[in-house]
Amino acid sequence: MADEGTSDKKFVVIDGNEVDLKPGETILHAARRIGIDIPTLCHDDRLSPAAACRLCLVEVEGARLLQPACAVPTQANMVVRTSGARVERNRRFILSLHLSDTIEDRAACEDNNPSRLHELAGIHGTAGQWPTTETPRADRPDDDNPYIQFRPDRCIACSLCTRYCDQVEAVSAITMAGRGARTTVSTADKLALTDTTCELCGGCIDVCPTGAMTEKAALAYGKPERELEKVRSTCNFCGVGCQVDLNVDREANRVVKVTSPPPGTTVNDGNLCVKGRFANDFIHHQDRLTTPLIRGADGELHEATWDEALTRAAEGLCGIRERYGPDSLAFISSSRCTVEENYLVQKMARAAFGTHNVHQCAAT
Numbered sequence: 001m002a003d004e005g006t007s008d009k010k011f012v013v014i015d016g017n018e019v020d021l022k023p024g025e026t027i028l029h030a031a032r033r034i035g036i037d038i039p040t041l042c043h044d045d046r047l048s049p050a051a052a053c054r055l056c057l058v059e060v061e062g063a064r065l066l067q068p069a070c071a072v073p074t075q076a077n078m079v080v081r082t083s084g085a086r087v088e089r090n091r092r093f094i095l096s097l098h099l100s101d102t103i104e105d106r107a108a109c110e111d112n113n114p115s116r117l118h119e120l121a122g123i124h125g126t127a128g129q130w131p132t133t134e135t136p137r138a139d140r141p142d143d144d145n146p147y148i149q150f151r152p153d154r155c156i157a158c159s160l161c162t163r164y165c166d167q168v169e170a171v172s173a174i175t176m177a178g179r180g181a182r183t184t185v186s187t188a189d190k191l192a193l194t195d196t197t198c199e200l201c202g203g204c205i206d207v208c209p210t211g212a213m214t215e216k217a218a219l220a221y222g223k224p225e226r227e228l229e230k231v232r233s234t235c236n237f238c239g240v241g242c243q244v245d246l247n248v249d250r251e252a253n254r255v256v257k258v259t260s261p262p263p264g265t266t267v268n269d270g271n272l273c274v275k276g277r278f279a280n281d282f283i284h285h286q287d288r289l290t291t292p293l294i295r296g297a298d299g300e301l302h303e304a305t306w307d308e309a310l311t312r313a314a315e316g317l318c319g320i321r322e323r324y325g326p327d328s329l330a331f332i333s334s335s336r337c338t339v340e341e342n343y344l345v346q347k348m349a350r351a352a353f354g355t356h357n358v359h360q361c362a363a364t
Contacts, residue, residue, distance in 0.1 A: 010076040015083065021076055027069040028056060031082055038082050039091065039120050041098070041209045042158035043070045046263055046270070047167050052158050055094050055120070058082045066090060088124070095120060096127040102154045102210050104132045109154065109211060111223045116209035117156065137184035138177075145193040147200050147216055147278045150185055154212035157183045161204035161213055168271065173198035185212070202277040206260055206270065217278070218257040224249045228256055235276040236336045239360075242268035242276055255283050317353065326354035333360035 010021040012030055019030050026049065031038050041053035049071040057066035061079035066087065069080075081087065098117055103109035106118040137152035159176055162185060166172045173196040177186035185204075187196050194200075205213045228247040235242040243266035245259045258277050263270030282288060292309035293301040304312075320328055331353075333345040342360055349358035 012074040012078045014080045038069045047163045092127040100130040112214045113211035136182045143192040149216045154210045160207040164203045171197040200274040237275040330357035335361045
């Protein structure tokens with residue numbers, strides 16, 4: 001029992017700030033709660049910590065060695081320093097080591113995906129410009145899957161992609177193989193992804209901090225001279241309502257690729273399926289209808305305005321109801337619509353036309 005006038009509340013002290021102790025919480029998450037950013041390359045809140053990149057090392061009073069903030073749980077009265085000469089010197093040294101293991105030039109490295117590694121090097125600095133070593137990591141040149149490209153010259157063996165595949169997708173299609181400098185991202189018997197349990201969701205691309213995992217189609221498109229604009233949209237392949245970011249080349253008026261919003265910000269928590277991420281070629285397909293068509297007296301389809309098309313559809317539906325009654329009509333919506341859109345379809349069927357004959361294939 002605490003003495004009268006005292007508190008039994010327990011704290012951890014981070015950079016001089018007292019933070020309420022939460023059992024099992026890591027130093028990284030405790031620091032984030034008070035707005036202190038500790039840089040990481042191999043961490044994702046959806047995954048168990050690996051402490052592989054060593055970029056989040058911090059000083060803990062009483063510990064001889066620097067400790068990985070992503071993996072070490074806080075303890076009562078623990079005193080942590082996330083900055084200072086020792087921490088910053090180590091941070092710059094680690095960044096230099098990682099940069100020597102990937103494409104040195106940032107513009108060349110970011111030919112298709114942003115590089116978290118180069119971004120952090122720009123923020124925290126490096127211990128010097130060290131020559132890039134030629135990677136001995138094995139590639140899989142015979143992997144003919146249509147969507148995902150692995151480029152070993154950019155890989156820093158952080159294992160984010162393999163842990164995501166295992167812990168989020170639960171398919172374990174890729175793994176870290178080899179030892180030492182030859183550690184690489186591989187598959188069982190070096191099979192193509194289409195011959196494994198891979199669902200081609202592209203989550204490995206999304207979590208990769210260096211662009212080692214990338215989109216084949218976007219890579220083939222080439223790097224636009226201008227920055228791609230991200231436009232938030234809703235995936236139209238099912239009724240879940242996953243949020244997507246369309247990466248648009250405005251000058252070419254073209255969607256180059258689709259990425260997922262950051263984890264924890266939308267209903268899909270940063271995840272997408274193969275259709276949501278890669279099945280976007282219909283946007284610019286030559287056979288795509290971009291304007292309404294109305295059949296004329298000559299029996300042929302002719303371009304029309306939306307007002308003309310909607311008026312024609314309403315006239316046809318109202319005519320059938322008047323001649324044969326409301327139950328002669330049935331409304332079938334699409335599982336590719338959002339929940340809100342499907343709600344409007346059933347509202348139109350019941351309130352506007354007076355029938356309960358309404359359905360959609362996902363039955364949401």
